[in-house]
Amino acid sequence: xxxxxxxxxGIKARYDTVAxxxxxxxxxxxxxxxxxxxxxxxxxxxxxxxGYELHTHGQKGFNGVxxxxxxxxxxxxxxxPGDDSDEQARYIEGTVIGETGSVRICGLYLPNGNPVPGPKxxxxxxxxxxxxxxxxxxxxxxxxxxxxxxxxxxxDARDAARPDAWTKDALALPQTRAAFRRLLNxxxxxxxxxxxxxxxxxxxxxxxxxxWDRNDGIRIDHFLLSxxxxxxxxxxxxxxxxxxxxxxxxxxxxxxxxDL
DNA sequence: ATGGTCGTTTAACGA
Numbered sequence: 009x010x011x012x013x014x015x016x017x018g019i020k021a022r023y024d025t026v027a028x029x030x031x032x033x034x035x036x037x038x039x040x041x042x043x044x045x046x047x048x049x050x051x052x053x054x055x056x057x058x059g060y061e062l063h064t065h066g067q068k069g070f071n072g073v074x075x076x077x078x079x080x081x082x083x084x085x086x087x088x089p090g091d092d093s094d095e096q097a098r099y100i101e102g103t104v105i106g107e108t109g110s111v112r113i114c115g116l117y118l119p120n121g122n123p124v125p126g127p128k129x130x131x132x133x134x135x136x137x138x139x140x141x142x143x144x145x146x147x148x149x150x151x152x153x154x155x156x157x158x159x160x161x162x163x164d165a166r167d168a169a170r171p172d173a174w175t176k177d178a179l180a181l182p183q184t185r186a187a188f189r190r191l192l193n194x195x196x197x198x199x200x201x202x203x204x205x206x207x208x209x210x211x212x213x214x215x216x217x218x219x220w221d222r223n224d225g226i227r228i229d230h231f232l233l234s235x236x237x238x239x240x241x242x243x244x245x246x247x248x249x250x251x252x253x254x255x256x257x258x259x260x261x262x263x264x265x266x267d268l
Numbered sequence: 269a270t271g272g273t274c275g276t277t278t279a280a281c282g283a
Contacts, residue, residue: 020276042283070283122283216274
């Protein structure tokens, strides 16, 4: 089973990119972030034409996440538990049924958090604490799961072309990295880093200042796997060539292959 | 040191 996460930076602007990607690369499950659309205006045809069931959790103007699946998902839920006053659309879960087992798919768009200090950074850290609580609950349930999406976290110096440029940024501050490590310390496996220890692999390049041409990237899109899912991982790769195509998102897809 | 680019939505805001 092939599962991909992709921050598309707006479904309206990325319709053709997503349609082509689904047709040619055919993930069994696609986890999308920054759809930037309310549910009613999401062009469902982009999923349905390619043979996918579509579940969106959107809001007006920004944020928004979605799950696409070739087979029906069970028990789809929207929103990250822990704060009923949080109106930002950043989290969706659904269960995919494989031939030899099921996996709970948690799709997330973690807050950016800049500028620091300020309410946006406070919100990011609070959101990460809620994500940790959700991970604890899923681990306690013993249901195999993965959490994937745009974490807006640069885990360590290997994950930036210019690590020194990010030391005061919400994506790399010690408190941010500590919160990310708390997730790993629960027993979750960071899929890409486990398979590829080397530096120089990125999932985001800013539109500004020729970042792609200079390979001035950062790795902020991640798969975290529960122990049972980590045991079934056969590959994890970054589809970096997508960044060089026509009208690209500023992020590229990250892929997880499971023996499932 | 500064400005640089996109997307959504139409004057900024978010990234």
